[in-house]
Amino acid sequence: MVTNKDNFCVIMGGGIGSRFWPFSRKTLPKQFLDFFGTGRSLLQQTFDRFKQVIPMENILIVTNDLYADLVKEQLPELKPEQILLEPTRRNTAPCIAWASYHIRALNPNANIVVAPSDHLILKEGEFLAAIEKGLDFVSQSDNLLTLGIKPNRPETGYGYIQIAEAAGDNFYKVKTFTEKPELELAKVFVESGEFYWNSGLFMWNVNTIIKANEALLPELTSKLAPGKDVYGTVQEKQFIDENFPACPNVSIDFGVMEKADNEMYALVDEEFLAKFSNQHLNYMKKLYYSFYAGYCKRIKRKPLTSEDFFKNMHLRRFQLYQLCCPYCGTVSLCIHDKKESKTAGYNFCHSCGRTSTLKNIQKHLARFVRIKRMNRISIQAVAEHRPETEKWLLAYDCYQIEIIELASIIEVLFRDYFEALLFISCESKKDSFLEKIVRKYTGNDFMNIEKTNDIYKKAFGIEIRKNLNAETWDDLLDIVNLRNMIVHNNGQVDKRFESTSTFRRWKDRVDIPLIKIEDEDIAKLLSSVIDAVTIISNLYLKEYYQRRNRVIANYYFNKENAYDFFADTE
DSSP: OOOOTTEEEEEEOOOOOGGGTTTSBTTBOGGGSOTTSSSSOHHHHHHHHHTTTSOGGGEEEEEEGGGHHHHHHHOTTSOGGGEEEESSOOOHHHHHHHHHHHHHHHOTTOEEEEEESOOOOSOHHHHHHHHHHHHHHHHTSSOEEEEEEOOSSOOSSSOEEEEEEEOSTTEEEEEEEEOSOOHHHHHHHHHHTOEEEEEEEEEEEHHHHHHHHHHHOHHHHHHHGGGTTTTTSTTHHHHHHHHGGGSOOOOHIIIIITTOSSOEEEEEOTTSOOOOOHHHHHHHHHHHHHHHHHHHHHTTOOOOOHHHHTSSGGGOSEEEEEEEOTTTOOEEEEEEETTTOOOOOOOOOTTTOOOHHHHHHHHHHHHHHHHHHHHHHHHHHHHHHSOHHHHHHHHHHHHHHHHHHHHHHHHHHHHHHHHHHHHHHTOOSOHHHHHHHHHHHOTTGGGSHHHHHHHHHHHHSOOHHHHSOHHHHHHHHHHHHHHHHHHHHTTOOOHHHHTSTTHHHHGGGEETTEEOOOHHHHHHHHHHHHHHHHHHHHHHHHHHHHHHHHHHHHHHHOGGGSOOTTSOOO
C-alpha cells in the first residue's frame, strides 16, 4: 500500500520516437502505442507500474503541447495540473528542471523518481522494490542516484556506468558515464565487471537536484528559477511558454550526472531488463520488409514475398542495410542496389559529432584484450609443465607487450583528438597548414604525457591533467615511462627510469635488472586507460560542440571575416 506522501514520480513522455518510424510518428509517437498487444500503451504501462508505489496524485507527466489530448485520453484519471506541457522540445535537463521547481512548490521535502515513458519491465515486483529502496536512500542523503543494470551481453544500444567502491547494500559510487560504445569496447566493459547499463532512470531529493542544476547549469536555471512564485499556480503555464524555449538543449546525463560535485551512486538491479521477445524481432522484420517493398514500388519492380526476401539476402540484387552511429544510436535504413551503387562508409555522425577517432581507440582496446587473453593462456600452459623461473620470465615478456599496447592507446587517444580539434577549429582552408601545425606540435610528443598537457593547453586552452583524477594521471605516466624503458632499454631499470616520478611507485618491485610486474598491475593500468578514454572523449565532444557552434555563428553573423565551415577545402 502507498503511504509516503513525499514520494513523487516524473514520467518523461515528450519524445517523437524517430527510431521506430514508420510505426512511431510525430503525431503518434511510440509511448502512446500498444507495442505488445496488452491493451495498454507504453505510457499507460509506465503509469500503472509507478502508481503501485507512488501516490497517484504525485505522478506527473511531462510531454509536449502536441500530445496533451493523447495523454488526457490515455490517462483520464490525471488532473490537468499533473500534465506539464512543454511548448518546445529541449531535452531531458530542462524537462527535469521544470518538473523539480513545480514539485518543490507543492512539497519542499519531495523525493523524486524520474523515468522514461517507454521502458519494458518484465519483473515488476523486483523493479518496484528497487525503486522504493532508492527513494528511501535519497530521502536520507544529498546524493544523486541512477539505476544500473548488470549487462548480460556486450550491448551497443545502451550507455554504460562504471562503478567504483561499494557504499552500502547494492549501492555503488559512480566512476564514469560512457555513451553507447562500439561492440569491441562493449565487450571490454562486460569482461571488466565494472560496468553496468545506464537505465536512464534517476532518483533524488527535490532540493538536491535543484541545487545541482543551479551549480552546473546556470544558463538553464537562470531561465526557470525566476518563476519560483508562479509554480503551482495558474500563471505557471504562461511563464513556461515564455521562458522554456530559451533553455539550452542539454541532457541530464551530460549536464548534471557526469559533472556533479556531490557523490553519485548506482543502484544495481541485475535483472532489470530481459532479452527482447520474438514479438519485437517480428516487428523489426516487418519494418525492414516495408522499406524494401516501398523501394520496389518506387522503381516499379515487383517485390519478393516476405518469406523469399528474408531467404539468402546476401544473394539478392536489392539488399537492405541498417546504418547506425555506434555512439549516439542514430539509425538510418537504406536499400542498396549492388549493380548500380556502392555502399558508402559511415565513419562520422552529424547528429552527435563523433568521428572515427573513438572507433580507432576502441579497436586498439579490443586488440589489447585479445593479446591479454592469449598471453594468459600461454602463461597457464607454461605454469603446468615448466619451472617457476621460466613461467616468471614468460609472464614478464607478456606484461611488457601489454604495457607497450597500452602506451599506444594513450598516444592514439591524445594525437587523434588533437587532430580532430584542429580540424573543427577551422584555422585555415589549406590542408597543408593543418599538417604543419600537426608536425609542429606532435611528432613523438604525445608519448610524453606532460608535453601532451602543455600542447592541448597551448593549442586549445584545455588542461587534460585537471580533468583526470591524480591516480589515473599517475597510471598514465607509469605506462609511458615503463614503455620507454622496455622499448629503449630492453626492460632493464636504468638511471633515466630512476629519475622519473614513476620510479618511486615501483622501486620496491625492482628485481635487478627488471621490475616485477603482476597481473593485478596490468588490470589496474587498463582500468585507468579506460577511464582516460571515457573522460577525454567526453571532453572532446564538449569542445567539439562549442567550436562547431562558434564557427557556424561566425559564418552567419560575420561572413566577411569567417571561414565557411560548409565549403570544401582546396
